[in-house]
Amino acid sequence: MxxxxxxxxxxxxxxxxxxxxxxxxxxxxxxxxxxxxxxxxxxxxxxxxxxxxxxxxxxxxxxxxxxxxxxxxxxxxxxxxxxxxxxxxxxxxxxxxxxxxxxxxxxxxxxxxxxxxxxxxxxxxxxxxxxxxxxxxxxxxxxxxxxxEPIGFELLPEKFTLGELQRLYEAVLEQPVDKRNFRKKILGTELLDALDEYQQDVAHRAAQYYRFNRARYEQLKKRGFNFEL
Amino acid sequence: MxxxxxxxxxxxxxxxxxxxxxxxxxxxxxxxxxxxxxxxxxxxxxxxxxxxxxxxxxxxxxxxxxxxxxxxxxxxxxxxxxxxxxxxxxxxxxxxxxxxxxxxxxxxxxxxxxxxxxxxxxxxxxxxxxxxxxxxxxxxxxxxxxxxEPIGFELLPEKFTLGELQRLYEAVLEQPVDKRNFRKKILGTELLDALDEYQQDVAHRAAQYYRFNRARYEQLKKRGFNFEL
DNA sequence: TCAAAAGTGTTAACCATACACCCATGC
DNA sequence: GCATGGGTGTATGGTTAACACTTTTGA
CATH class of the missing domain: 3.90.79.10 (Nucleoside Triphosphate Pyrophosphohydrolase)
Incomplete structure (x- = not known):
């Protein structure tokens, strides 16, 4: 052929x-x-x-x-x-x-x-x-x-902690990120839903789990909102 | 063949x-x-x-x-x-x-x-x-x-006035731009060299010509500077 | 009781925005 | 003298950046 x-x-x-x-x-x-x-x-x-x-x-x-x-x-x-x-x-x-x-x-x-x-x-x-x-x-x-663009979430499981999210940005950007400012900013976008769920069996205070709200993101984007870290 | x-x-x-x-x-x-x-x-x-x-x-x-x-x-x-x-x-x-x-x-x-x-x-x-x-x-x-990125200059002649530059951004972005803020910001980048040359035969105050300094841009970019309008 | 990561607030510096008037020129 | 675009400064509010301690848990 x-x-x-x-x-x-x-x-x-x-x-x-x-x-x-x-x-x-x-x-x-x-x-x-x-x-x-x-x-x-x-x-x-x-x-x-x-x-x-x-x-x-x-x-x-x-x-x-x-x-x-x-x-x-x-x-x-x-x-x-x-x-x-x-x-x-x-x-x-x-x-x-x-x-x-x-x-x-x-x-x-x-x-x-x-x-x-x-x-x-x-x-x-x-x-x-x-x-x-x-x-x-x-x-x-x-x-x-x-x-x-909030594409970082594609690298994390559905449920993740803010610490995991921060480590993601640090790994991708190859630079450290201030914890308090990061949390303020990312929670300020209102794109994360806090779950009633916490880490189990960790040797430190258990972190709360969050989930990315994609529907909310699409909605906000239509209204001219711009994600930016 | x-x-x-x-x-x-x-x-x-x-x-x-x-x-x-x-x-x-x-x-x-x-x-x-x-x-x-x-x-x-x-x-x-x-x-x-x-x-x-x-x-x-x-x-x-x-x-x-x-x-x-x-x-x-x-x-x-x-x-x-x-x-x-x-x-x-x-x-x-x-x-x-x-x-x-x-x-x-x-x-x-x-x-x-x-x-x-x-x-x-x-x-x-x-x-x-x-x-x-x-x-x-x-x-x-x-x-x-x-x-x-300062690519807008590719649409203008070598020498241009700030008014022309502003109209460029307004045409591309499809939104009006505040004249005073635009001039402050664009001159603040220090990427423009003011020439000793002015418009001729215009029916209003003659505008000064400027030139984009590409070498300076490359230099600044290396040092981590980020152009942003 | 120690180690490890979670969680939280305030301040100061900077930047973006909004806004109005005078200037120079040709017609 | 008028129409046209050139040129300039300030005040306000919002955003970012820097920074340190307390909490919870398991080992």
């Missing part, structure tokens, strides 16, 4: 920069390539766009196939298309970035048996193709976006 | 949303299609990416070929790839947006004799393909970006 065109057509792929957060720090999901080129190297999950699917659908499909991850926040990032970025043929990669609630999801062994693993963003291995460049752009975007 | 691949490959194009500013308002550059599909409709300038050029190079080449525009600010916007957005075949379009100093440039008759024209963004004709959607995304991006 083959496909013929009158003009040269590049191949088009989607690649996904998947972020997760655990107790320690911000993590990035990588898969180990089991074919040439870059066999053995770690790389971003991704693959070719099929004729009948949108770019976002392609990204979601690849994530399910390669990592089992589903139901995550996904957004287009940037398109990388330098000639020569893939040694085989001209490949245009529409990069996406995704945020996943690490606590809720379990990484399934990938269907095609390649290795999948989370790496702290500060300690990434050498990556295949131009994937280091893509990760750099994704990190920059995440840092910028987390300040003016 | 033909090109054959083992897997289906979409076509890849670049499309450009080109903004310009004249005395009256913000304008958008469109070309009139002289081939099917959408023959006769107005559309964004753009075309197929060639095998040996980067996406940005492709965008610049198309702009020169179709409009004669050169030396403009150009940035990737978003990639549109819904199946069916082009009735002929699957086409992935990497959209860019560009800002051009209307006063400095003259629109050349396009090489392939199609019509080229500037339209006020508020009065656009019906566009080909999904180009209306692309323009909408570009306008949103421009509005957002002009507030936290």
């Amino acid at each position: 083959s496909y013929t065109y009158k003009h040269p057509h590049p191949a088009v792929t989607v690649d996904c920069v998947v972020f997760g957060l655990d107790e320690a720090d911000l993590k990035l999901l990588l898969i180990q390539r089991d074919v040439e080129p870059f066999k053995g190297r770690w790389a971003l999950p991704g693959g070719f766009v099929q004729p009948e699917e949108s770019l976002e659908q392609a990204a979601r499909r690849e994530l399910i196939e390669e990592t089992g991850l589903t139901r995550l926040y996904l957004e287009q990032l940037y398109t990388f298309g330098e000639p020569g970025r893939d040694p085989r043929e001209r490949v245009i990669s529409v990069a996406h970035y995704a945020l996943v609630k690490l606590a809720d999801h379990n990484l399934r062994a990938a269907s095609d048996a390649v290795d999948v693993a989370w790496f702290p963003v500060a300690e990434l291995p050498k990556l295949a193709f131009d994937h280091e460049k893509i990760v750099e752009v994704a990190l920059k975007r995440l840092k910028a976006k987390v300040r003016y | 033909s090109y054959t691949y083992k897997h289906p490959h979409p076509a890849v194009t670049v499309d450009c949303v080109v903004f310009g500013l004249d005395e009256a308002d913000l304008k958008l550059l469109l070309i009139q299609r002289d081939v099917e599909p959408f023959k006769g409709r107005w559309a964004l300038p753009g075309g197929f990416v060639q095998p040996e050029e980067s996406l940005e190079q492709a965008a610049r080449r198309e702009l020169i070929e179709e409009t004669g525009l050169t030396r403009l600010y150009l940035e990737q916007l978003y990639t549109f790839g819904e199946p069916g957005r082009d009735p002929r075949e699957r086409v992935i379009s990497v959209a860019h947006y560009a800002l051009v100093k209307l006063a400095d440039h003259n629109l050349r008759a396009a090489s392939d004799a199609v019509d080229v024209a500037w339209f006020p963004v508020a009065e656009l004709p019906k566009l080909a393909f999904d180009h209306e959607k692309i323009v909408e995304v570009a306008l949103k991006r421009l509005k957002a970006k002009v507030r936290y």
Whole structure:
């Protein structure tokens, strides 16, 4: 089977920069390539766009196939298309970035048996193709976006404490945050619902749980409200 | 001549949303299609990416070929790839947006004799393909970006008055701006050099000319300064 | 009783906003 | 002399930033 065109057509792929957060720090999901080129190297999950699917659908499909991850926040990032970025043929990669609630999801062994693993963003291995460049752009975007859109919640479980939320911002922004000012500001937005629930079995005062009120956010946004941390 | 691949490959194009500013308002550059599909409709300038050029190079080449525009600010916007957005075949379009100093440039008759024209963004004709959607995304991006990066200057000639600069922001943001506060803020950034030059032959007090100091901006940015209007 | 994180208020500096009048020029 | 846009200062309110101690709990 083959496909013929009158003009040269590049191949088009989607690649996904998947972020997760655990107790320690911000993590990035990588898969180990089991074919040439870059066999053995770690790389971003991704693959070719099929004729009948949108770019976002392609990204979601690849994530399910390669990592089992589903139901995550996904957004287009940037398109990388330098000639020569893939040694085989001209490949245009529409990069996406995704945020996943690490606590809720379990990484399934990938269907095609390649290795999948989370790496702290500060300690990434050498990556295949131009994937280091893509990760750099994704990190920059995440840092910028987390300040003016409430996307950070996509990294936390449904219920979380203010301490967890603060650690999230500190991990993403890579700078410390004043606890009192942070709490005032985030509670001031009225986007968090306090639950009648507290931590259990912790070796310190139990923190109250909160939940992000997405409906309220959409409502406020319509009225011209702007989230900003 | 033909090109054959083992897997289906979409076509890849670049499309450009080109903004310009004249005395009256913000304008958008469109070309009139002289081939099917959408023959006769107005559309964004753009075309197929060639095998040996980067996406940005492709965008610049198309702009020169179709409009004669050169030396403009150009940035990737978003990639549109819904199946069916082009009735002929699957086409992935990497959209860019560009800002051009209307006063400095003259629109050349396009090489392939199609019509080229500037339209006020508020009065656009019906566009080909999904180009209306692309323009909408570009306008949103421009509005957002002009507030936290000094890209507005790309729409003005080298020398401009503060009044012209203010009208630029009012046109892009679609809201009035307080003159005194605007001047305080913009001069406070120290990004403008006042020139020893004034308007000539105007029927009112002659305004002083200013110039954007790009070197100073780059310098300040390195030290963590953030432009914001 | 110690360690560890939760929770809470006040002050001072700064910044954003609102607002009105005089100036220079050409017609 | 009038119409047009250029140019300027101040007061007020709101926002941010800096900062330290008490509480609860399990080990």
